[in-house]
Amino acid sequence: MRDVLKPLSRVVDCDALREEYERKPLAQVVAELEENSRDGFSLEVKRVDDRWLYFIAGKSGGFFWPSYLTAYFYCAKQLWLQHLLKATVVGERGLRCLARGVKAHKIYARYLEGRGLPVEKEVHVHGVFNGVEVDGYIDLLAEGVPVEVKSGYKEHLGHRLQAMLYAVLVGSRTAYIVYPHRVVHVAVDEGLLGVYVQRVLKVIGLREPPPEPPAKRNSRGERVKPCDTCEVRVLCAKYPSKFKTWDSFLAHIGELPRGDRCLNCPHLEYCRAFKARHEARPCMSHQRLLKV
Numbered sequence: 096m097r098d099v100l101k102p103l104s105r106v107v108d109c110d111a112l113r114e115e116y117e118r119k120p121l122a123q124v125v126a127e128l129e130e131n132s133r134d135g136f137s138l139e140v141k142r143v144d145d146r147w148l149y150f151i152a153g154k155s156g157g158f159f160w161p162s163y164l165t166a167y168f169y170c171a172k173q174l175w176l177q178h179l180l181k182a183t184v185v186g187e188r189g190l191r192c193l194a195r196g197v198k199a200h201k202i203y204a205r206y207l208e209g210r211g212l213p214v215e216k217e218v219h220v221h222g223v224f225n226g227v228e229v230d231g232y233i234d235l236l237a238e239g240v241p242v243e244v245k246s247g248y249k250e251h252l253g254h255r256l257q258a259m260l261y262a263v264l265v266g267s268r269t270a271y272i273v274y275p276h277r278v279v280h281v282a283v284d285e286g287l288l289g290v291y292v293q294r295v296l297k298v299i300g301l302r303e304p305p306p307e308p309p310a311k312r313n314s315r316g317e318r319v320k321p322c323d324t325c326e327v328r329v330l331c332a333k334y335p336s337k338f339k340t341w342d343s344f345l346a347h348i349g350e351l352p353r354g355d356r357c358l359n360c361p362h363l364e365y366c367r368a369f370k371a372r373h374e375a376r377p378c379m380s381h382q383r384l385l386k387v
């Protein structure tokens with residue numbers, strides 16, 4: 096199977112696909128999403144301040160959805176809002192991206208079938224991982240191995256964790272993620288998966304919203320804040336977070352960089368931010384606190 100899997104851009108012209116979905120009338124985009132919806136499609140359009148937002152009702156049934164792992168890595172606050180409002184909230188760009196993703200899955204499935212690899216599409220999976228009841232849909236299942244197709248270029252750990260969870264649910268030790276420019280082989284790491292499933296559960300169980308995510312490096316190495324381009328910012332701003340930093344939020348949900356030894360550390364509020372800048376945690380750095 097490994098030889099048959101090719102990057103998405105070798106199967107479809109990704110730029111043309113992007114343009115197609117940027118130009119397509121919005122009503123057609125919605126109709127495509129509706130047509131391809133797995134268990135009913137409920138879309139509400141609401142005006143929030145000066146923006147139209149699209150609320151796609153979720154049918155989670157109270158289960159843990161593997162896509163939560165991807166959502167967490169994009170923005171924990173958006174994940175929290177999704178859980179609170181029982182809906183995925185997107186702007187027009189997000190809606191077009193969702194429809195483009197569905198089209199990409201279909202094209203890729205046809206490509207695999209054309210190469211003699213039978214695939215099952217939109218495979219419903221339900222099971223228990225570490226005592227957590229999980230429910231979701233795998234893009235494609237080929238020879239019992241999950242294949243996730245991403246039409247966006249950005250890669251992150253959330254995608255790999257989501258693929259791992261699908262693999263666990265179908266009894267596979269591996270999965271693949273097809274990106275526009277490469278195919279990533281994912282080996283299941285149940286320890287890592289368990290850590291992040293628990294972290295996501297803590298986030299969606301919070302009464303208070305998480306803080307804005309920290310700046311990340313883009314493909315050009317520039318530091319960018321996800322909030323600066325976020326389409327749901329108008330809605331998000333109505334749920335201010337009491338957490339001042341990402342570190343203080345992680346400490347609140349019990350995610351301590353070095354375990355219990357961090358509990359009384361004076362650097363806890365900025366430990367990860369310090370490490371991102373200086374490559375060592377404050378307690379392991381040669382720098383010392385100034386006593387004033």
Ligand code: SF4
Pocket residue numbers: 170171172173306307308321322323325326327328331332
């Ligand atoms: S504005 Fe920022 S914190 Fe809010 S949902 Fe968007 S990315 Fe997340």
